[in-house]
Amino acid sequence: MSRPRKCRRILGTPRVTYFKPQGIPMTELDEVVLSYEGHEALRFADLEGLGQEEAAQSMGVSRHTFGRILADARRVVAQAVIHGMALRIQGGDYVVAGCQRATAGRGPGCGSGKGFADDATDRMQPTVKECNMSKIAITSEGPRLDDQMDSRFGRAAGFVVVDLETMETQYIDNGQSQVMAQGAGIQAAELIARAGVSCVLTGFVGPKAFRALSAAGIKVGQNLEGITVREAVERFKNGSVELADRPNREGGR
Incomplete structure (x- = not known):
């Protein structure tokens, strides 16, 4: 029996979740999907400049797992930019920290809306507004x-x-x-x-x-x-x- 995947903690889902090349009809575009945890990994590493150890702790995963999530996310974005594909941000194995509503991921327990009882979550505690x-x-x-x-x-x-x-x-x-x-x-x-x-x-x-x-x-x-x-x-x-x-x-x- 395979081990269930652990939910990755994110601060909130992005407001804008779809990007496409200008001037090309949707019917003519191929699409790639970036998971919510991949989006979060990009934000931590490439926008905020966090080290992998700190970013992994914020997401509640190991450094190795964070590195893999980040590499996958960068590859998806590169595919969209280089090959002119539409980019959709959705899904994954995640839970929004501190939110009181379900945010569905695929793994058992993901999206329970119960948050995490640890110091990292106590520091974040996003409001409903921050969860968009x-x-x-x-x-x-x-x-x-x-x-x-x-x-x-x-x-x-x-x-x-x-x-x-x-x-x-x-x-x-x-x-x-x-x-x-x-x-x-x-x-x-x-x-x-x-x-x-x-x-x-x-x-x-x-x-x-x-x-x-x-x-x-x-x-x-x-x-x-x-x-x-x-x-x-x-x-x-x-x-x-x-x-x-x-x-x-x-x-x-």
């Missing part, structure tokens, strides 16, 4: 927290934007999407991206809209319907909304 989850949008049939969620994304009536720290709300009307023959999902993604949200809660998201949201660094919580906006927010705050890594609808919307 302080401002979220919910597809809604109306402007109030007690209005019903709209299960559609691209053709939702509108979006209630909620600041999780203050619970202040803002409503973004999406009525123009109702008359669009196509591209409603991409248009909706641009609307909420301009509002500065980091996550959207909805029912169903098609592949084009999901791709646009990912490119804007916006996480997606889907499969939510039949509840109010307020209930959706509470589920998110309680950690019962799983963030998606793929769309749950084949067509648009």
Whole structure:
């Protein structure tokens, strides 16, 4: 029986998770994937200039493991730059230190949201905002927290934007999407991206809209319907909304 892989500790997931060469359609591009722990290793070693011993301690791994993560990450970035490929940042075996919500990795126990009971975690303790989850949008049939969620994304009536720290709300009307023959999902993604949200809660998201949201660094919580906006927010705050890594609808919307 193989030994389960240990989750790598990161301070937070990046806001921007997709990069592509300018002027080349997505359909013509090959794609490489950089894991969240690879992104963290690059930040520690190449941006902040930490030594491998210190960086490994911050991530809760051995120096050897950190070196391997860093080498893999550099190779992925080099592939994207040299061969003109799109770069997606997602997935891996990781846990966000100090966050109260699940952040899914592949290994058993990853993404438990319980953090680590050690000195390194005590020093970090990122807030919800540092985990890029302080401002979220919910597809809604109306402007109030007690209005019903709209299960559609691209053709939702509108979006209630909620600041999780203050619970202040803002409503973004999406009525123009109702008359669009196509591209409603991409248009909706641009609307909420301009509002500065980091996550959207909805029912169903098609592949084009999901791709646009990912490119804007916006996480997606889907499969939510039949509840109010307020209930959706509470589920998110309680950690019962799983963030998606793929769309749950084949067509648009």
